[in-house]
Amino acid sequence: MLVPSSYARVLALKEASHSLAKPGVLVDAGCGDGFHLLQIEAARKIGLDLIPPKLQDDIEVVKCNLTFIPLKSGCCDCLMSLDVIEHIKEEDKVISEFHRVLGHNGILILTTPNNSEFMPYGTLRVMFGLDTAKIHRMCEHVRPGYSKDELSSLVERHGFKVIYHHSFCQPMVRVLELVYLLPMRLSEYIYSPQERELRLRTGKLINGLQRVHDLLFLLLVAPIIKQVEKRANNGFLHLLICKKLN
Numbered sequence: 001m002l003v004p005s006s007y008a009r010v011l012a013l014k015e016a017s018h019s020l021a022k023p024g025v026l027v028d029a030g031c032g033d034g035f036h037l038l039q040i041e042a043a044r045k046i047g048l049d050l051i052p053p054k055l056q057d058d059i060e061v062v063k064c065n066l067t068f069i070p071l072k073s074g075c076c077d078c079l080m081s082l083d084v085i086e087h088i089k090e091e092d093k094v095i096s097e098f099h100r101v102l103g104h105n106g107i108l109i110l111t112t113p114n115n116s117e118f119m120p121y122g123t124l125r126v127m128f129g130l131d132t133a134k135i136h137r138m139c140e141h142v143r144p145g146y147s148k149d150e151l152s153s154l155v156e157r158h159g160f161k162v163i164y165h166h167s168f169c170q171p172m173v174r175v176l177e178l179v180y181l182l183p184m185r186l187s188e189y190i191y192s193p194q195e196r197e198l199r200l201r202t203g204k205l206i207n208g209l210q211r212v213h214d215l216l217f218l219l220l221v222a223p224i225i226k227q228v229e230k231r232a233n234n235g236f237l238h239l240l241i242c243k244k245l246n
Contacts, residue, residue: 001210002217004177005169005237006035007225009082009111012168012239013039020107020241023077027101029066029094030084034059042078046071067093071101078102080109083237085154086141095158099244108160108242113145114167114235151238160242169235172228180221 013036023042031037031047034055045059048069052061064070066081067090079098088094098108146154152162229235 002214002222004173004180004221004225007217007222008169008173008229008235009036009237010039011226011229012111012166012237013080013082013109016164016166016239016241017109020078023107025076025078027071027076027079029069029079029081029098030087031055031061034061036080036082040078040080046076066097069097069101073100074103074106075101076103076106078107078109082109082111083113085110086112086143086145089142091154092158095155095160099158099160102244104244106244108155108240108244110151110155110238110240110242112151112238112240113141114238115145115147115150146238148238151240155240155242159245161245162240163243164239164241166239167233167235167237168229168239169237170228170232171236173225174236176221176224 017040023040025044025046026037026040026042027046027048028034028037029048031049031053033053034047037045037047037055037059047053047055047059047061048064048066049061050063050065052063055061062070066084066088079102081094081098085091085094102108148165148167152165155162
C-alpha cells in the first residue's frame with residue numbers, strides 16, 4: 001500500500017535509475033513484500049529476505065541472511081537494498097557480499113536514514129523531550145542512521161565508487177505521513193487480535209480496498225509529495241548509487 005514515505009522512495013528511485021541501463025539480473029536484498037522490485041525493469045528479478053514473501057511468479061525469492069548470500073559471484077548487474085543496512089550490525093560483511101555477487105561494473109543502490117532521522121533539529125528534540133535512540137530501537141535499527149561521509153566511506157572501502165547521492169523524504173512528507181498513518185495506528189488498538197486476524201483472512205477484500213486506496217492516493221496525495229520533493233535535497237533518507245570498481 002502506498003504511503004507518503006514509500007511514494008517518496010519510489011520517486012527518488014525512479015529519478016535516479018532512469019539513466020541506468022536496464023539490468024539483466026536485478027537483486028533486492030531485504031525485499032520485504034517485493035514492492036520496490038516492481039519499480040525497476042529487469043530481465044530477471046531476485047528477492048532476498050530472512051522471511052521470504054510470496055511474490056508474483058516472475059520474481060524469484062531466496063531465504064537468506066545478507067552476511068552470506070547463496071548466489072554465485074558476479075551473478076547480477078544491479079543490487080538494491082532499501083532501508084536495510086541500518087538494521088544490520090555486520091554492515092561491512094553485508095557490503096562485501098553485495099560486492100561479491102555484483103558483476104563487472106555492477107550497480108549498487110542503497111537507501112538508509114541519515115543521522116538526523118525523525119527529528120532533525122536538536123532544539124526541538126530538547127523541547128519535546130524526544131528520545132530518538134528509543135525510536136530507532138523501536139524500529140529495530142542497530143544504529144541511528146549515517147552521515148553522507150560515513151555512508152560513502154562504508155561502500156568505498158569495499159570497492160565501490162559513489163556516482164550519485166540524493167537526500168529525499170522531506171520534513172513535510174514526514175509530517176504528512178504521521179497524519180496519514182494515525183487512523184491506521186488507532187485501528188490497531190480498536191480491533192481485538194481475533195478481529196485483526198479475521199480482517200487478514202479476507203484477503204480479496206483487503207486487496208481490493210488497497211487498490212482503491214492506491215488509486216486515490218495517486219490522484220490526491222502524490223501530486224503534493226512530488227511538489228515537496230522537487231523543491232529540496234535535505235530529506236531524512238539517503239539514496240546512494242555506487243559502481244563496482246573491481
